[in-house]
Amino acid sequence: MDLQTFCQELPKLELHAHLNGSLSRSTMTFIKRFLALTGMADESDVFLDEFQVGPSDTKNLSDCFQVFDIAHKLTITKETLTMATALTLREFERDGCCYIELRSTPRQTAHLTISEYIETVVQSMKSARERGLICCFIISINRNSSKEDADVIVDHAIEYHTKYPDIVVGVELSGNPAVGMFQDFVPALDKARKAGLKITLHCGEICNTQEVIEMINFKPERIGHGIYIHPKFGGNDTTWDLLRNSRIPVEICLTSNVNTKSTPDFNSHHFKEFYNANIPVVLCTDDKGVFSTSLSQEYHICGETYGIEQSKLARLSLKACNYIFAEDVRKILTEKILNFINKNEL
Numbered sequence: 056m057d058l059q060t061f062c063q064e065l066p067k068l069e070l071h072a073h074l075n076g077s078l079s080r081s082t083m084t085f086i087k088r089f090l091a092l093t094g095m096a097d098e099s100d101v102f103l104d105e106f107q108v109g110p111s112d113t114k115n116l117s118d119c120f121q122v123f124d125i126a127h128k129l130t131i132t133k134e135t136l137t138m139a140t141a142l143t144l145r146e147f148e149r150d151g152c153c154y155i156e157l158r159s160t161p162r163q164t165a166h167l168t169i170s171e172y173i174e175t176v177v178q179s180m181k182s183a184r185e186r187g188l189i190c191c192f193i194i195s196i197n198r199n200s201s202k203e204d205a206d207v208i209v210d211h212a213i214e215y216h217t218k219y220p221d222i223v224v225g226v227e228l229s230g231n232p233a234v235g236m237f238q239d240f241v242p243a244l245d246k247a248r249k250a251g252l253k254i255t256l257h258c259g260e261i262c263n264t265q266e267v268i269e270m271i272n273f274k275p276e277r278i279g280h281g282i283y284i285h286p287k288f289g290g291n292d293t294t295w296d297l298l299r300n301s302r303i304p305v306e307i308c309l310t311s312n313v314n315t316k317s318t319p320d321f322n323s324h325h326f327k328e329f330y331n332a333n334i335p336v337v338l339c340t341d342d343k344g345v346f347s348t349s350l351s352q353e354y355h356i357c358g359e360t361y362g363i364e365q366s367k368l369a370r371l372s373l374k375a376c377n378y379i380f381a382e383d384v385r386k387i388l389t390e391k392i393l394n395f396i397n398k399n400e401l
């Protein structure tokens with residue numbers, strides 16, 4: 056099987072995808088069309104090209120956070136948030152994903168309360184599950200929020216985790232890494248963890264070894280990116296040893312890191328260092344809409360750039376089953392990927 060077909064057909068697990076950053080051009084056009092037809096104001100007020108950040112783009116990581124605001128202006132009503140969630144899940148499914156954890160910061164808008172935002176995403180996921188797609192919701196805390204706002208988000212996360220334990224499975228910390236301090240969010244994250252929610256943290260997106268140490272010592276179930284951890288990539292021996300000994304799985308987002316200039320190119324990405332050191336890793340898209348990628352494309356880049364053969368790419372997907380937050384479906388997913396491996400004699 057050629058690599059492209061293989062990456063498409065391999066059952067894959069998406070564990071790091073921001074809902075608003077994942078909106079494709081067609082989903083955004085669909086929502087813009089809906090707003091126009093229903094006579095609602097379209098506050099996004101942009102050309103769709105402005106939503107995408109390519110490798111040769113002059114935008115850096117900080118600029119990217121402004122790009123997300125464009126999508127935020129579209130997902131402000133129950134209808135448009137439902138469309139965004141449903142269409143995004145369908146796109147991941149068509150790309151061969153058999154399990155998806157979508158993350159989003161529940162926002163109060165002119166049309167939705169925080170509770171309604173969560174309920175809308177959950178209902179959309181319930182419909183997708185009825186079609187057979189296993190999907191879950193990770194509630195995001197934005198680093199630019201106050202401790203009080205983070206507390207409000209976590210209280211909602213706990214409420215909805217209690218109500219829909221199969222769907223609302225985790226809490227994560229994200230947003231501009233140059234803003235806010237991890238320590239300020241520890242009490243809220245601790246509260247979420249005590250209530251049974253799993254935790255993942257965007258970690259090491261910029262050079263801040265003190266914060267990396269604090270985050271790894273917090274022992275989240277997973278971390279995202281992990282760029283500035285290895286001494287070769289702006290970390291030091293302490294951060295690297297801590298990560299290696301922690302065995303915390305790292306969500307790797309190749310295209311995102313290159314397009315935001317966090318990494319100069321695929322060849323100099325930290326993936327290979329992590330892979331060779333046997334750090335648990337899982338390939339993810341981060342923001343497939345903004346970075347114009349897909350999970351199969353991330354597997355393809357990984358296979359081609361680092362010379363990882365198909366049987367090993369399949370095992371990357373297989374191992375990801377151990378890192379998912381919905382523990383009750385690990386067995387089903389593991390069997391599904393093993394079937395694919397056996398069928399294709401990988």
Ligand SMILES: [Zn+2]
Pocket residue numbers: 071073229257279341
């Ligand atoms: Zn992210």
